[in-house]
Amino acid sequence: MAQRRFSAISHRKLNTREQRPHLSKDTIYLIEGFLGIEEYVGDFVRGGLGGFQHSRTHRNLHLQWGAEEMRHSVALEQVLLHTGARTQEQLDAYHAQATEGQWTHTDHGGVDGRWAGPAMGCCRSGPLT
Numbered sequence: 753m754a755q756r757r758f759s760a761i762s763h764r765k766l767n768t769r770e771q772r773p774h775l776s777k778d779t780i781y782l783i784e785g786f787l788g789i790e791e792y793v794g795d796f797v798r799g800g801l802g803g804f805q806h807s808r809t810h811r812n813l814h815l816q817w818g819a820e821e822m823r824h825s826v827a828l829e830q831v832l833l834h835t836g837a838r839t840q841e842q843l844d845a846y847h848a849q850a851t852e853g854q855w856t857h858t859d860h861g862g863v864d865g866r867w868a869g870p871a872m873g874c875c876r877s878g879p880l881t
Contacts, residue, residue: 784828788850790821
């Protein structure tokens with residue numbers, strides 16, 4: 753039986769210019785909205801660390817989760833940039849606007865106390881199935 757070899761697809765092999773017509777304005781706005789949400793991951797992680805101050809394992813897991821979440825913004829930005837939906841200047845201006853504020857658990861009704869960050873993380877990531 754022959755073995756199949758799979759390799760990672762480099763972004764250089766993808767013709768993102770051809771993908772541009774496939775991104776509707778609604779899709780572009782949706783991706784940009786998700787990008788804006790991802791800009792607050794650092795604040796979200798910082799807010800949740802207080803709940804893990806007595807558990808190195810949970811604290812480290814929370815930090816690693818935050819690092820993994822931050823990769824989403826890089827991917828979303830690359831989609832907008834390489835499809836030509838946004839220029840680097842537009843993305844820089846968007847990031848500047850998104851980071852003017854700071855996320856806190858008090859921005860969301862119904863989330864109180866030091867467990868706000870971890871609680872929101874569980875809800876945002878969804879259940880483990």
